[in-house]
Amino acid sequence: MSAEVVRRLFAERFGGPAEVVVRAPGRVNLIGEHTDYNGGFVFPAAIDRTISVAARRTVGRSCLISDALGESDAFDAATVAPGTVAGWTRYAAGMAWALRGDGTLPDIEAVVASDLPMGSGLSSSAAIEMAFGVVWNVLGGLGLDNKTLAQRAHRCETQFVGLNCGIMDMMASALCREGCAMFLDTRSLEVSYAPLPEGTAIVLCDTKTPRELAGSAYNDRRATCESAAAKLGVPSLRELPLERLLAARETLTDQEFRRAFHVVTEDLRSLQFAEALRRGQTWRIGTLMRGSHDSLRLDYEVTSPALDAMAEAAWNAPGCIGARMTGAGFGGACVALVEQSRVAEFAEGARTAYELAMGAVPDIWACQAVDGARVEPS
């Protein structure tokens, strides 16, 4: 979403110029799924579908307007508490709540505009949080860096919004770089960047199916991982070598074993994926992405018939290097790496195969890897 659009919307609604315009991107995750709340590795890239916010300080309560979702409940940045605001306002108000310890926050009026699909597993909530994090950082003069803002956004999501998620989405929206995927160790929060191989496009294959039960099933997966780790005496599944897991099979329930098996092998696949990317071994990238999807389907059980059909359609389409579901699962999108020169053929092939299998039309589009959240130049 362009800065000009949101600037104009702000002027129309509030009758004057905004003090600051920011944008925060959504993300895809290339590999490393359901590992971030287990201290493991993830490999996201920020995409050129973003949330933009134009804002200025005001006296009185904060008032936000979204082009798609309407006007928010008004709230006081200095006193808003968990459970007192509903809907999309929670992401912005929760950032005020999470940042309050870092300085004095002004109330604001703001306009939000987005071209990032919601509910497709592309982290629109983390993008809203990061966008408002940057707004308050600037207008409150807090002087925080993007990594700290991502940590505050994680606190907002887990303690204010109430989803017990990992930190991948906020870190991706905060710290990713143009043209690169970001390898993140979610235990140490160390990041490194890997350029995407020359001539490779990231293609989103959105099934547009809603992510039903995503909240409760997500928290349930996390609880099973934690109980497996506790039974095996490790602080998190990150610390569990595969051999130890295999040797301890009898100690766990079948479900705990299969969930843990996914997490432990997904960490190994992520490390191998990073190496394959470095060496430009596209065949290996494809095998690892397919292995990840199958593990999420069979052992972690977070895919859906639509996601499986989409992945299958992508694997068989011309120019596909690799494909898998991306994000929490239960619906949403697959990500594919595709030969740049064959994106149109790929989209055509994948769309046709998916339509035949599911009787529904997916949304397939190529995206660019972009920089993380930032203030737009005025």
Ligand code: GLA
């Ligand atoms: C959601 C969560 C992330 C991560 C993914 C699955 O996107 O917000 O923290 O757990 O699911 O990898």
